[in-house]
Amino acid sequence: MQPSSVMLAFAAALLAALAVKFWLATRQMRHVAQHRDQVPAPFAGTVTPEAHRKAADYTLAKGRFGLLTTAFGSAVLLGWTLLGGLDALNTLLRDALMADYGPMAYQLALLAAFALIGGLIELPLEWYATFRIEQRFGFNRMTPRLWLADLLKGVLVGAVIGLPLAALILWIMGATGGLWWLWAWGAWVAFNLVLLVLYPTVIAPLFNKFEPLPDEALQVRVQALMQRCGFAAKGLFVMDGSKRSAHANAYFTGLGAAKRVVFFDTLLSRLSPGEVEAVLAHELGHFKHKHVLQRMLLIFGFSLAGLALLGWLAGQSGFYAGLGVSPNLAAPNDALALLLFMLALPPFTFFIGPLMSQWSRRHEFQADAYACAQADGSALASALLKLHEDNASTLTPDPLYVRFYYSHPPASERLAALPQPHRPLAATP
Known part of the structure; x- marks a missing residue:
C-alpha cells in the first residue's frame, strides 16, 4: 500500500463529501426560504402561518450553522491527519510515558488525550447551538450551570466506561494475534449488550x-x-x-x-x-x-467488517504514512491505528448515508x-x-x-x- 495512494483516496473522499454536504445544505436552505411565507395547501387549516415561518427560520438558522460546523469539522480532520496533529500528539505522549509507564498507559493516554482535545475543540460550537440557536427559538431550557454539570458528568461516565473498554480492546489487539479483530468485535458486542441493560437504570438517571x-x-x-x-x-x-x-x-x-x-x-x-x-x-x-433488532444486527455487521478492515490496515505502513503519521516500530501502534481508522472512515461511509x-x-x-x-x-x-x-x-x-x-x-x-x-x-x- 503506497502512502501517496492512501493520501489521495482520503483527500478525494473528504473533498467529495464536503462538496456534497455543502450542495445539499444550500439546496435545503433555498427551498425552505422560497416556501417560507406560504403554508402548503394540505396543512392550510391546521398549521398557522406563524408556526410555518418559525419552522422555516429554525431550519435556516440550523442550516447556516451546519455549514460552519461542517467546514470546521473538515478543517479539524485535516489538522489531525494530513497536517500532523495526531502524529505530534502521539510522539509527545509516547516519548513522555512509554519508557516509565509502559505501552498500555501510553496508549490509553493517547486515546484519552485525543478525546479530551476533540471535546474541547467542539465545546464552543455545542455552547452556541444550545444557548444561541435553541435559545433564540424558545427550545432551550438549560442553564449554564446545568450545561456544565451535564458536561462534567458526561466526561466522568465516558472515562469510567470508555477507559476499561479501551484497555480491553488494546489488550486483545496485542495478545490474540492476527485474528484480534474477531475477538475485539466479540468484546464490543458484549459490551453494547451489557450497556443496553445498564443504561436505563444506572446511566440515564x-x-x-x-x-x-x-x-x-x-x-x-x-x-x-x-x-x-x-x-x-x-x-x-x-x-x-x-x-x-x-x-x-x-x-x-x-x-x-x-x-x-x-x-x-x-x-x-x-x-x-x-x-x-x-x-x-x-x-x-x-x-x-x-x-x-434489525438495526442492531446491521450495526454489529458493519462493525465486524470495519474491524476486519482495520485488522488488515493496521499492518500496512502506508496506512499510517498516507494519513500523516509516522509510527514507531519499537512501540505498539494499536491505539494509533484505532484513531486513524476512526478519523479516516467517515468521508468514505458518508456516501452510503442515503441507503x-x-x-x-x-x-x-x-x-x-x-x-x-x-x-x-x-x-x-x-x-x-x-x-x-x-x-x-x-x-x-x-x-x-x-x-x-x-x-x-x-x-x-x-x-x-x-x-x-x-x-x-x-x-x-
Whole structure:
C-alpha cells in the first residue's frame, strides 16, 4: 500500500463529501426560504402561518450553522491527519510515558488525550447551538450551570466506561494475534449488550429524573395497548426532559427484562391521551416489525467488517504514512491505528448515508401503519402535526435533501401514507 495512494483516496473522499454536504445544505436552505411565507395547501387549516415561518427560520438558522460546523469539522480532520496533529500528539505522549509507564498507559493516554482535545475543540460550537440557536427559538431550557454539570458528568461516565473498554480492546489487539479483530468485535458486542441493560437504570438517571407515570387512566390505556401488541415492559416512566429542552419525545430503552417505556414530560403536557396512545403504538410498531433488532444486527455487521478492515490496515505502513503519521516500530501502534481508522472512515461511509436513510424511512412508514391498526389513526395524524409544530420541523424540505438525510419521512409524505380512513389532515384539538 503506497502512502501517496492512501493520501489521495482520503483527500478525494473528504473533498467529495464536503462538496456534497455543502450542495445539499444550500439546496435545503433555498427551498425552505422560497416556501417560507406560504403554508402548503394540505396543512392550510391546521398549521398557522406563524408556526410555518418559525419552522422555516429554525431550519435556516440550523442550516447556516451546519455549514460552519461542517467546514470546521473538515478543517479539524485535516489538522489531525494530513497536517500532523495526531502524529505530534502521539510522539509527545509516547516519548513522555512509554519508557516509565509502559505501552498500555501510553496508549490509553493517547486515546484519552485525543478525546479530551476533540471535546474541547467542539465545546464552543455545542455552547452556541444550545444557548444561541435553541435559545433564540424558545427550545432551550438549560442553564449554564446545568450545561456544565451535564458536561462534567458526561466526561466522568465516558472515562469510567470508555477507559476499561479501551484497555480491553488494546489488550486483545496485542495478545490474540492476527485474528484480534474477531475477538475485539466479540468484546464490543458484549459490551453494547451489557450497556443496553445498564443504561436505563444506572446511566440515564445520572442526567434525568424518571418517575412512574402518574396518570392512572393513561396507565390503563397504555398497558392495554401493550398487551394487545404483545409487549412487556418493566415500567412506564416520565422523564423531566423539560428541564433541558421544549422538544418532546417518547422511547423504549433497555434489553430483555430491563425494557421500559419513557415519556418526556413535554410530550404528555402537549398531547391528548389518544394521541399519546397513537405515538406509543408507532413505537410498538418498530418492536413488532423487529426494526430495533434489525438495526442492531446491521450495526454489529458493519462493525465486524470495519474491524476486519482495520485488522488488515493496521499492518500496512502506508496506512499510517498516507494519513500523516509516522509510527514507531519499537512501540505498539494499536491505539494509533484505532484513531486513524476512526478519523479516516467517515468521508468514505458518508456516501452510503442515503441507503440507510431510505431504510429508516421505510421502517417509519411500517410503524405508522401498525399504529393505525392498533390505535386511532386520526389521533396519530394530529399527534404528528403537533410534534412537527412543537419541534419546528419544516413542512417544505428539499426533496433531494430528504432522500439523502431524513431518517423520518417529511410530514406531507408521512400523513398522506396513513391508511385511507385516517388520511385527512383534520384540525388538531
